[in-house]
Amino acid sequence: DTGVSQDPRHKITKRGQNVTFRCDPISEHNRLYWYRQTLGQGPEFLTYFQNEAQLEKSRLLSDRFSAERPKGSFSTLEIQRTEQGDSAMYLCASSLQGEWDEQFFGPGTRLTVL
């Protein structure tokens, strides 16, 4: 399978716990994006990487959220001290920088905070 993969697909956690999600992009793609999506809404941009550099981070993102892409390949998104409002689908997408870069999405990680 050469598409974008995400792990885990589902995560249930108690409020206050930390969670970490992983995204493996399409191998030749140098751009990687994290989005959050709630029911009935479009994807909400969280952050993006070009290679290993984190180039932009949403101002909506609290300091409980952190993302890394240490070797410019896979990425992790960590949420510390989870809150019920963090319950959402977390989507990862990758693209190849070019004239226009179609973003290919992974299946997402559905987070439920109890």
Place this chain on the structure above:
Amino acid sequence: GQNIDQPTEMTATEGAIVQINCTYQTSGFNGLFWYQQHAGEAPTFLSYNVLDGLEEKGRFSSFLSRSKGYSYLLLKELQMKDSASYLCASVDSNYQLIWGAGTKLIIKP
């Protein structure tokens, strides 16, 4: 500010044609994407427009008017499997995608 507007929900009949409109206001413009998203699944690419006019791809066509900040997605010969949300996303001056909330399309037999 940046804003993408599209209808929340539309209903159409199998075999018919439906047009889903999208208006956008973004800081800079580097094109507009349409994505399809079935319930519980990730969005998948449908089309990209950066120049004015109509791009046709099988049963799906997408139109762009940059001067009006307007796009539409036209779906012909609707099939039940077309029931999904259709997301409009504008590419801003930083090449970031600004997403609309999506239009839920319901197809009835």
